[in-house]
Amino acid sequence: MPTSRRQLLTTAATLGVATSVLGAFSPRALRAVEKTDVIIIGAGLSGLKAAIELKEQGAKVIVLEANSRIGGRAFTADHVPGRPEFGASQIGPDYARVLDMCNRLKVKLGPGSNINAPFAFYVGGKLMKKEDWTSAPQNKTVGEERGVLPAALFSYYLRKHMPLKAAEDWLEPAAAQFDVAPGPWLKSKGVSDEALRLMEGGLAPDAWNTSLLTLMQEEARGMTIFGSSTDSSKDRFAQYAETSQHVVGGTSRLPEAMAKALDGAVLTNKAVTDIDMTKTNLKVRCLDGTTYQADFAISAIPFKPLNRISINQPLQGMQAEAVRGMPYNNNTQIHFVLKGTPYWEQDGLDASLWSDGPVTNLRQAIGYDGSRTRAAAFCVGKKGDRIDQLVPKDRGVFVLAELERIRPSLKGKLEVVGVHSWPQYMFVEGCRHSYGPGQVTRWAADMIKPHGQIHFAGEHTRRLDVGMESAMESGERAAIEIITRMAG
Numbered sequence: 001m002p003t004s005r006r007q008l009l010t011t012a013a014t015l016g017v018a019t020s021v022l023g024a025f026s027p028r029a030l031r032a033v034e035k036t037d038v039i040i041i042g043a044g045l046s047g048l049k050a051a052i053e054l055k056e057q058g059a060k061v062i063v064l065e066a067n068s069r070i071g072g073r074a075f076t077a078d079h080v081p082g083r084p085e086f087g088a089s090q091i092g093p094d095y096a097r098v099l100d101m102c103n104r105l106k107v108k109l110g111p112g113s114n115i116n117a118p119f120a121f122y123v124g125g126k127l128m129k130k131e132d133w134t135s136a137p138q139n140k141t142v143g144e145e146r147g148v149l150p151a152a153l154f155s156y157y158l159r160k161h162m163p164l165k166a167a168e169d170w171l172e173p174a175a176a177q178f179d180v181a182p183g184p185w186l187k188s189k190g191v192s193d194e195a196l197r198l199m200e201g202g203l204a205p206d207a208w209n210t211s212l213l214t215l216m217q218e219e220a221r222g223m224t225i226f227g228s229s230t231d232s233s234k235d236r237f238a239q240y241a242e243t244s245q246h247v248v249g250g251t252s253r254l255p256e257a258m259a260k261a262l263d264g265a266v267l268t269n270k271a272v273t274d275i276d277m278t279k280t281n282l283k284v285r286c287l288d289g290t291t292y293q294a295d296f297a298i299s300a301i302p303f304k305p306l307n308r309i310s311i312n313q314p315l316q317g318m319q320a321e322a323v324r325g326m327p328y329n330n331n332t333q334i335h336f337v338l339k340g341t342p343y344w345e346q347d348g349l350d351a352s353l354w355s356d357g358p359v360t361n362l363r364q365a366i367g368y369d370g371s372r373t374r375a376a377a378f379c380v381g382k383k384g385d386r387i388d389q390l391v392p393k394d395r396g397v398f399v400l401a402e403l404e405r406i407r408p409s410l411k412g413k414l415e416v417v418g419v420h421s422w423p424q425y426m427f428v429e430g431c432r433h434s435y436g437p438g439q440v441t442r443w444a445a446d447m448i449k450p451h452g453q454i455h456f457a458g459e460h461t462r463r464l465d466v467g468m469e470s471a472m473e474s475g476e477r478a479a480i481e482i483i484t485r486m487a488g
């Protein structure tokens with residue numbers, strides 16, 4: 001339903017924007033304001049969402065995208081056999097904005113998303129079925145931990161000791177005490193050293209360099225949607241996959257439809273290099289020498305590439321510190337097509353594999369039509385950084401050799417068809433932002449404040465939601481901020 005104005009007002013209320021200002025505003029009034037153009041930097045979901053909201057309110061927008069492809073981290077690898085998703089795939093049941101956008105633009109959704117076959121485990125040098133984990137001699141965890149699968153350990157403890165009453169509490173002053181490294185907190189809850197070691201894959205980069213508070217917020221959000229059970233038989237990924245949807249034909253079809261709705265306003269191969277700001281307007285220059293002028297801009301790009309843009313009035317204080325220092329997580333992927341008799345029929349184990357070695361996991365993807373032709377290995381956090389030390393073609397060779405070593409039935413069954421490192425993908429430089437200990441408290445409030453006429457969007461500026469929905473949430477917020485200023 002085309003309810004953008006209603007949505008904006010609802011979101012304004014949710015985000016605490018003065019609705020009286022928006023109440024005085026109408027699309028006609030906006031059109032009456034001279035030079036209402038907005039330049040949006042980045043055609044990921046956040047930039048496209050901001051552009052659509054602004055356009056629907058009568059503003060003239062241009063979206064400048066550095067890449068020849070739009071969508072950013074919504075990236076269906078159409079060039080790779082099997083067309084795997086390099087980025088987002090799951091659309092959660094609670095993704096109101098994403099679902100509404102798909103509905104409005106007639107982007108077709110299908111049930112389930114990127115369902116992975118169940119996991120076998122490789123821990124302490126031994127390959128085993130999930131049913132054997134609790135009693136395995138390689139299971140060196142202690143007490144109740146022994147019954148929790150390695151991939152579910154962190155979530156188990158978080159749920160058991162969750163201090164946040166609601167996901168939105170994470171930015172309240174009382175939550176600041178949890179803006180610390182997870183390691184010491186987990187140890188204070190009795191977590192064994194071995195459990196901590198096994199958890200590290202899920203705590204990228206590790207238990208000492210990430211903020212517990214953001215992980216708590218995401219878990220609290222998950223508990224609201226899926227309940228607070230500490231049942232560890234299913235990992236979170238599987239839980240989300242079963243209840244989520246996917247874009248038929250690949251996630252990239254969504255940003256493509258959004259760009260189409262913007263009617264020629266999205267320009268590709270336009271890497272922004274400079275922003276010159278005066279009190280009343282700004283000029284944006286691209287790598288190809290073209291320039292664009294507007295009253296406002298929205299930076300809808302991750303902080304790492306934002307560092308490459310020169311701004312004549314430099315960012316200040318905590319905002320500057322956050323843009324310079326925001327850590328981003330690694331996710332390096334090796335994609336395979338399967339050959340010959342299914343390897344899982346040969347060894348009788350579940351087809352996906354979780355490992356405590358250099359490869360985080362192998363996910364055997366079950367297609368939406370039930371077909372089983374693909375698999376992908378993921379190296380997350382520091383494990384990804386280590387693999388990225390190799391040249392791209394050697395990453396595939398290394399990961400394949402490692403998988404064949406730990407699971408002999410894989411020999412000759414996987415063919416490498418794609419390698420993708422998010423940190424080395426210069427348009428983004430990381431899979432997702434990841435506050436370090438203390439950084440939520442230092443940065444979260446200030447880093448999204450407008451800087452002159454520049455506003456900020458992108459998943460790293462999220463307040464409540466996660467993934468694609470957080471990108472849309474942030475684009476909507478930035479659009480409302482600008483509409484509010486225009487109306488004033």
Ligand SMILES: Cc1cc2nc3c(=O)[nH]c(=O)nc-3n(C[C@H](O)[C@H](O)[C@H](O)COP(=O)(O)OP(=O)(O)OC[C@H]3O[C@@H](n4cnc5c(N)ncnc54)[C@H](O)[C@@H]3O)c2cc1C
Pocket residue numbers: 041042043044045046047064065066067069070071072073074086087088089090091092270271272273300301302305306309331422427428430431432457458459460466467468469470471
């Ligand atoms: C491996 C992986 C799996 C994921 N899985 C899921 C999932 O299943 N479900 C889910 O909901 N979310 C998932 N996500 C998260 C989701 O993809 C992101 O949160 C979302 O797409 C981010 O959108 P964004 O607009 O904030 O940033 P981006 O998508 O990164 O967009 C930023 C854009 O800015 C452009 N840009 C950069 N520099 C410049 C410049 N100088 N000038 C102009 N343009 C520039 C980039 O090219 C890019 O297009 C996943 C992400 C990854 C990486």
